[in-house]
Amino acid sequence: MSKDQSPSALASTHTVINQPSPLQGHNLYAGDTALREAVQRNGGHWGEDDLQRYGEVCGRPEWIERGFQANHYKPEFEPHDRVGNRIDQVNYHPAYHQLMQLALSEGLHSAPWTDPKSGAHVVRAAKYYLHSQLEAGHGCPVTMTFASVPSIKLTPSLAKDWLPKITQRGYAPSNRPHTEKSALTIGMGMTEKQGGSDVRANTTTATPIGDGAYEIVGHKWFTSAPMCDAFLMLAQTDAGLSCFLVPRWRPDGTKNPVQVQRLKNKAGNVSNASSEIEMRGALGWLVGEEGRGVPAIIEMVSATRFDCMIGSSGGQRQAALQAIYHASQRSAFGKTLIDQPLMQNVLADLQLEVEGSVAMTLRMAQAMDNLDNAQQKLLMRLGTAVGKYWICKRTPHHAYEAMECLGGNGVIENFITARLYRDAPINAIWEGSGNIQALDVLRALTKTPDVLTNWYDVLHQSKGNDLRYDRALTHLKSQLSDMDQVEYRARHIVDQLALTMQANLLMQGDSSAVAEGFIASRLGTQGVGNTGTLPLGVDVKTIIERGNPLVG
Template sequence: MSEQQPPFAQSGTHEVFNQAPPLAGHNLYAADHALRDAVRRYGAHWAEDDLQRYGEVCGRPEMIQRGYDANEFKPLFESHDRVGNRIDLVRYHPSYHQLMQLALSEGLHSAPWTDPGPGAHVARAAKYYLHCQLEAGHGCPVTMTFASVPSIRLAPQLADEWLPKITARGYDPSNRPHFEKAQLTIGMGMTEKQGGSDVRANTTTASPVGNGDYELTGHKWFTSAPMCDAFLMLAQSENGLSCFLVPRWRPDGSKNPIQVQRLKNKAGNVSNASSEIELRSALGWLVGEEGRGVNAIIEMVAATRFDCMIGSAGGQRQAVVQAMHHAANRNAFGKHLIDQPLMQNVLADLQLEVEGSVAITMRMAQALDHLEEEAQQLVMRLGTAVGKYWICKRTPHHAYEAMECLGGNGVVENFITARLYRDAPINAIWEGSGNIQALDVLRALGKTPSVLQAWYAELEQSAGADQLLDRCVHRLKNQLADSDQLQYRARHLVDQLALTMQAHLLVQGGDSAVAEAFIASRLGASGAHSTGTLPTGLDVKMIIERGNPHCGY
C-alpha cells in the first residue's frame, strides 16, 4: 500500500511564477538620480554619506513593514478610563511609535534649527523625502513640530522653556505633563466647522485670566495628532484673532480641558489620528501680539506647506519605484514590461513628474537656507504656494497611473500602491487646498509685486536655452500683466508659474535629456497631457534609468 501524499501535494494546482518579488533591501538614495543631483546642486553635498546611510535604512524590510502595520492597525480613541475618568487618550500601534522614534532621532523635526548652516534645509528635505516613502501619516506631527519653531520664537519666555525639548532628538509618547518629559511634539488647531480655510471666521474665544494666562473656549474641527504635548491655536481675543500655545496638561499637573469628541474616519492618512476637539476653558499662552494671530502662525503654515511639497514628491517617487520594479520583473507578450515601448512611455512620463517635483522642492529648500537674502525670501514667498499647489495636485493622478502599471495587484491593500493612492489627495487638501494656494499667489502678487520680479529673474537664467520655454515665459508674463478676471484665471496662472519654473530648474540641472523631455511634454502644444503620451524622439530609456530602483548603485 503506497504512502499517502501530504495534503498540500494533493491540492496543488499550479506554480506561482511571473510575479514581481517584494521590493525591499534596496537603497532609496543610491538609485534616486533626481534627488542626488538636487542635493549636490543646492548645497548639501556634505550630507551625502548620511543620506546614503539613511537610504539603506529606509529600504530595510522591517522598516517597510512598519509602514504597513501602522496603517493596518488604526489609532483607537478612549475618552474615559475604566472607572469613568476623562482621559482623552489615543492609542497607536507600536509601529507608529517606532516610525516616530526613527524620524525624531534623525532630526527630521529640528535639524536646520539646531544645526543651521549652508545646505541644512536641503539635507533635511532630502532625508524627509526618503523617510516619508515608508509611511505618510506619522509625518503630520513631525512636520507640525518642525514648523512650530519660528512661531514659538515670537514668545521668548515660552521659547526658553519649550524649544530645547521640542528640538531635542528623541521621542517620548508617554501620556504625562510636558515638564516631566525631555522631548516634546507640537500640533496645531486652526480649522473650525464654520470657517475652514477662512480662519478669520473662527469663533473660539480667548479670555485673559491674569499672569499672562488665557482661557480658550470653543472647538476645532480638524486637530491631527491629538497626543502632541501642546498645540498652536487661533482664537478671538479682545483685540482680534490671536495665536496661543495650548498645552495638554496644566502646570499643576492636571489635565487641560481639551476634549476629543471623536476621531475622523478618513479615506487616507489613516495611521494619523485626526480629531474633533472642544476647548472648555483650556489654558493657553499668547504667542506674538494680540490681534496678530495670522502673522504669528503664518511661518508655521508656510513650513507645513513646504513639507507637503516634500511629502507629495516622496509619494511620487515611491510610486515610480514600485511601477518600475514591477515592470522589470513582469513578462507579458514575450518580454519584460520595462522593455516594451508603450510601458516605457508611461514609466518615463512618471519619472519626469518626479524630476520636476524634486527640482522645485529642493530649490525652495535652498531658498530656506538663504533667507538672509531678500531675493531668496521673495522666491520662497511665491514658491511654497506654487509648489504646494502643483506637486500636491499632480500626485493623485500620478499615484493612479503608477498603480495601473501593476494591474490588479496595484489596488490590493498589501501592495503599497493602494496606500499611496489613498494618501495622495491629503496634502493637496490639507494646509490650504488648491483654490487657497492659488488665491495666496494672487495675494502675494498684489501685496508684494517684487515677488514676481524675483520669479522672473530666476527664470531669466535659462533665457535662450530652449525656444519653447522662452515662448512660454513670454506668454506667462503677458497673462499676468492682464488684470482682467485674475481670480477666475488663477489656477491656470499658477499652473504656468509651476511648469515654467520646473522647466527652468531642469535646464539648469544640466541633464539635457530630462529637460528636453519635460519641456516637450509639459510645455508643448498638447499642454495638459495624459500620462504615457510623450512625443517621439526622446531618450526615454535614460529617463527610466534615472528612476529605476535597480540602477545607480
Template sequence: MTDKKALSDFANTHTVLNQPMPLQGHNLYAGDTALREAVTRNGGHWGEEDLQRYGEICGRPEWIERGFQANHYKPEFEPHDRVGNRIDQVNYHPAYHQLMQLGLSEGLHSAPWTDPKPGAHVVRAAKYYLHCQVESGHGCPVTMTFASVPSISLTPALANEWLPKITDRGYDPSNRPHTEKSALTIGMGMTEKQGGSDVRANTTTATPLGDGSYELVGHKWFTSAPMCDAFLMLAQTEVGLSCFLVPRWRPDGTKNPIQVQRLKSKAGNVSNASSEIELRGALGWLVGEEGRGVPAIIEMVSTTRFDCMIGSSGGQRQAVVQAIYHASQRSAFGKTLIDQPLMQNVLADLQLEVEGSVAMTMRMARAFDHLDDEREKLLMRLGAAVGKYWICKRTPHHAYEAMECLGGNGVIENFITARLYRDAPINAIWEGSGNIQALDVLRAIAKTPAVLNNWFDELERSKGSDLRYDRAIAQLKNQLASMDDIEYRARHIVDQLALTMQSHLLMQTGNSAVAEGFIASRLGAQGIGNTGTLPVGVDVKAIIERGNPLTIA
C-alpha cells in the same frame, strides 16, 4: 477510489511564476539619481554620507513592514480610563511609535534649527523625502513640531521654556504633563466648522486671566495628532484673532480641558489620528502679538506647506520605484514590461514628474537656507505656495498611474501602491487646498510685486535655451499683465508659474534627456495629456534608468 498519488497531483495546481518578489533591501538614496544630483546642486553635498546611510535604513524590510502595520492597525480613541476619569487618550500600534522614534532621532523635526548652516534645509528635506516613502501618516506631527519653531520663537519666554524640549531628538509618547518630559511634539488647531480655511470666521474665544495666560472656549474641527504635548491655536480676543500655545496638560499637573469628541474616519492618512475637539476653558499662552494671530501662525503654516512639497515629492518617487521595479520583473505578451514601448512611455512620464517635483522642492529648500538674502526670501514666498499647489495636486493622478502599472496587484492593500493612492490627496487638501494656494499667489503678487519680478529674474537665467520655454514665459507674462477675471484664471496662472520654473530648473541641471522630455510634454504644442503621451523622440530609456531603484551610480 482515488489513490494517494492522484490526490497529490490534484493538490499541486500550479507554480507561482512571473510575480515579482517584494522590493526591499535597497538603498532609497543611492538609487535616486534625481535626488542625489539635486542635493549636490543646492548645497547639501556635505550630507552625502549621512543620506547614503539613511537611504539604506529606509529600504530595510523591517521598516517597510512597520509602515504597513501602522496603517493596518488604526489609532483608537479611549476617552476615559476604566473607572471613568477623562483621559482623552489615543492609542497607536507600536509600529507608529517606532516610526516616530526613527524620524525624531534623525532630527527631521529640528536639525536646521539646532545646527543651522548652508544646506541644512536641503539635507533635512532630502532625508525627510526618504523617510516619508516608508510611511507618510506619522509625518504630520513630525512636520508640525518642526514648523512650530518659527512661531513659538516670536515669544521669547515661551521659546526659552519650550524650544529645548521641542528640538530634543528623543520621543516620549506618554500622556503626562510637558513639565515631566524632556522631548515634546507640537500640533496645530486652526480649522473650525463654520470657517474652514477662512480662519477669521473662527468663534473660539480667549479671555485673559490676569497672569499672562488666557482661557480658551470653543472648538476645532480638525486637530491632527491629538496626542501632541501642545498645540498652536487661533482664538478671538477683544483685540482680534490671536495665536496661542495650548498645552495638553496644565503646568500644575492637572488635565487641560481639551476634550476629543471623536477621531475622523479618513480615506487616507489613516495611521495618523485626526480629531474633533472642544476647548472647555483650556489654558493657553499668547504667541506673538494679540490680534496678530494669522501673521503668528502663518510662520508655521508656510513651513508645513513646504513639507507638503517634500512629502508629495517623496510619494511620487515611491510610486515610480514600485512601477519601474514591477515592470522590470514581469513579462507579458512575450516581452518584459519595461521593454515594451508603451510601458516605457508611461514609466518615463512618471519619472519626469518626479524630476520636476524634486528639482523645485530642493530649490526651495536652498531658498529656505538663505532667507537672509532678500531674493531667496522672495523666491520662497512665492515658491512655497506655487510648489505646494502644483506638486501636491499632481500627486493623486500620478499615484493612480503608477498603481495601474502593477495591474490588479496595484489596488491590493498589501501592495504599497494602494496606500500611496489613498494618501496622495491629503497634502493637496490640508494646509490650504488648491484654491487657497492659488489665491495666496495672487495675494503675494498684489501685496509685494517684487516676488513676481524676482520669479521672472530666476526664469531669465534659462531664456534662449529652448524656444518653447521662451514662448511659455512670454504667454505667462501676458496673462499676468491683465487683472481681468484674475481670480477666475488663478489656477491656470499658477500652473504656468510651476511648469516654467520646473522647466528652468531642469535645464539648469544639464541633463538634456530630462529637460527635453519635460518641456516637450509639458510646454510643447500638445500640452499635458494623460500619463504616457510623451511625444516621439524623447529618450525614454535614459529617463527610466534615472528612476530605476536598482541602478546605483
C-alpha cells in the same frame, strides 16, 4: 494518510511565476539619481554620507513592514480610564511609535534649527523625502513640531521653556504633563466647522487671566495628532484673532480641558489620528501679539506647506520606483514590460513628474537656507504656494497611474501603491487646498510685486535655451500683465508659474534628456495630457534608468 489517499500529481494547480518579489533591501538614496543631483546642486553635498546611510535604512524590510502595520492597525480613541476619569488618550500600534522614534532621532523635526548652516534645510528635506516613503501619516506631527519653532520664537518666554524640549532628538509618547518629559511634539488647530480655511470666521474665544495666560472656550473641526504635548491654535480676543500655545496638561499636573470628541474616519492618512476637539476653559499662552494671530501662525503654515511639497514629492518617487521595478521584473505577451514601448512612455512620464517635483522642492529648500538674502526670501514666498499647489495636486493622478502599472495587484492593500493612492490627496487639501494656494499666490503678487520680478529673474536664467520654453515664458507674462478676471484664471496662472520654474530648474540640471522630455511634454504644443502621452523623440530609456531603484 495511506498511499492511496495521497493527493495525485494533478492536485497541484500551478507554480507561482512571473510575480515580482517585494522591493526591499535597496538604498532609496543611492537609487534616486534626481535626488542625488538636486542635493549636490543646492548646497547639501556635505550630507552625502549621511543620506547614503539613511537611504539604506529606509529600504530595510523591517521599516517597510512597520509602515504597513501603522496603517493596518488604526489609532483608537480612549476618552476615559477604566474608573471614569477623562484622559482623552489615543492609542497607536507600536509600529507608529517606532516610526516616530526614528524620525525624531534623525532630527527631521529640528536639525536646521539646532544646527543651522549652509544646506541644512536641503539635507533635512532630502532626508525627510526618504523617510516619508516609509509611511506618510506619522509625518504630520513631525512636520508640525518642526514648523512650530518660528512661531513659538515670537514669544521669548515660551521659546525659553519649550524649544529645548521641542528640538530634542527624542520621542516621549506617554500621556503625561510636558513638565515631566524631556522631548515634546507640537500640533496645530486652526480649522473650525463653520469657516474651514476662512479662519477669520473662527468663533473660539480667549479671555486673558494674567501673565500672558488665557482661558480658551470653543471647538476645532480638525486637530491632527491629538496626542501632541501642545497645539498652536487661533482664537478671538478683544483685539481680534490671536495665536495661542495650548498644552495638553496644565503646569500643575492637572489635565487641560482639551477634549477629543471623536477621531476622523479618513480615506487616507489613517495612521495619523485627526480629531474634533472642544476646549472647555482650556489654558493657553499668547504667541506673538494679540490680534496678530494669522501673521503668527503663518510662520508655521509656511513651513508645513513646504513639508507638503517634500511629502508629495516622496510619494511620487515611491510610486514611480514601484512601477519601474515591477515593470522590470514582469513579462507580458512574451516581453518584459519595461521593454515595451507603450509602458516605457508611461514610466518615463511618471519619472519626469518626479524630476520636476524634486528639482522645485530642493530649490525651495535652498531658498530656506538663505532667507537673509532678499531674492531668496522673495523666491520662497511665492515658491511655497506655487510648489505646494502644483506638486501636491499632481500627486493623486500620478499615484493612480503608477498603481495601474501593477495591474490588479496595484489596488490590493498589501501592495504599497494602494496606500500611496489613498494618501495622495491629503497634502493637496491639508494646509490650504488648491484654491487657497492659488489665492495666496494672487495675494503675494498684489501685496509684494517684487516676488514676480524676482520669479522672472530666476526664469530668465534659461531664456534662449529652448524656443518652447521662451514661448511659455512669454505666455506667462501675458497672462500676468492682464489682471482682468484674474481670480477666475488663477489656477491656470499658477500652473504656468510652476511648469516654467520646473522647466528652468531642469535645464539648469545635469540631464538634457530629462529637460528635453519635460519641455516637450509639458510646454510643447500638445500641453499636459494624460500620463504616457510623451511625444516622439523623448529619450525614455535614459529617463527610466534615472528612476530605477536598482541602478544606483
